Amino acid sequence: MIIGAMNNPHKSLLEEIHLFGEMDFDYAEITIERPRAGAEWVAEHKKQVLDALASYNLGVLSHMPWYFSVAHPYERIQHAMEMEFSHAFRSAALLGAKKVTIHTETLSPSVQGRKMHVENTIAGVKRIDKLARDFGLELHVENLDAKSLSIKEFHQLFSEVDCAMTLDIGHASTAKGEGYENYYKAFAPRIKHIHLHDNFCQSDDHLPLGAGKMDIEEIVKSLKARYDGTITLEVHSADRHYLEYSRERLEILWYGKKKFLENKEYLQP
Ligand SMILES: [Zn+2]
Structure with missing residues (x-):
């Protein structure tokens, strides 16, 4: 298991990378997103970003703006969106990312009706998957909410598009x-990346681990039995220390307290 954190696109990307490095994260999941980490900015500052990542030996994953449309009912708007995806994919590839996560459509399904919403999502993801492959990226589609795709609809998507899945447990x-x-039961072979954060089992709160009502202990136990890959802590608390706290909690739950302390000593001989 390796643990990462995602930059807040309203903050300086370089400062975010330094923060994650100081907190001993293994990688940064970089959302290529305006206002402060848009595709053009990343391309122009490629060297500084790569130097900052290398100074902490941080790996890199990428994420697209959550509000990019994948199934807009107006083709010309969707076409423009795909040009933006393409710019952002190029910048992700410049940083050496191999995986990129997208969200499904954020417009309400009532705009075009659920059936067309799902059909257009599948058609859009198919085109975006091809674009991602052109930049050497593996496309991951993330589960979001009831407006997005249901498990049943994800089955439909995966029967037509051979892409991966980011499972957001929150x-x-x-x-x-x-x-x-x-x-997990439905899509185990496709789940190649995890997002983890806590909530009160009502809305999408992005809380530190243990601050909500999710059974984090049980989740980590069951996740560990079936998965051993990248886990990004998407904790959006204003006080970033909660991010560091969440990383420690995850490691303690995953490895046990004794092994966690031994690992720490190993890092600081
Ligand atoms: Zn997520």
Whole structure:
């Protein structure tokens, strides 16, 4: 298991990378997103970003702006969106990312009707998957909420598009989420990246681990039995120390307190 953190695109990307490095994260999941980490900015500051990552030996994953449309009912708008995806993919590839996560459509399904919403999502993801491959990126589609795709609809997507999945355990644990275990049972071979954060099992709060009502202990135990890859802590608390706290909690739950302390000593001989 390796643990990462995602930059807040309203803050300086370089300062975010230094923060994650100082907190001993293993990688940064960089959202290529305006206002402060847009595709053009990243391309122009490629050297500084790569130097900052290298100074802490941080790996890199990438994420697209959560509000980019994948199924807009107006083709010309969707076409423009895909040009933006393409710019952002190029910048992700410049940083050496191999995986990129997108969200599904954020417009309400009532705009075009659920059936067309799902059909356009599948058609859009198919095109975006091709774009990602052109930049050497593996596309991951993340579960979001009831407006997004249900488990049943994800089955439909994966029957037509051979892409990976980012399982967001926090999103799956909200009142309208379908449960992390159900996602795992349905899509285990496709789940190649995890987002983890806590909430009160109602709305999508992005809290530090232990601050909400999710059974984090049980989740980590069951996750460890079936998964051993990248886990990004998407903790959005204003006080960033909660990010560091969440990393320690995850490591303690994963390895046990004794091993966690031994690992720490190993890092500081
Ligand atoms: Zn997420």
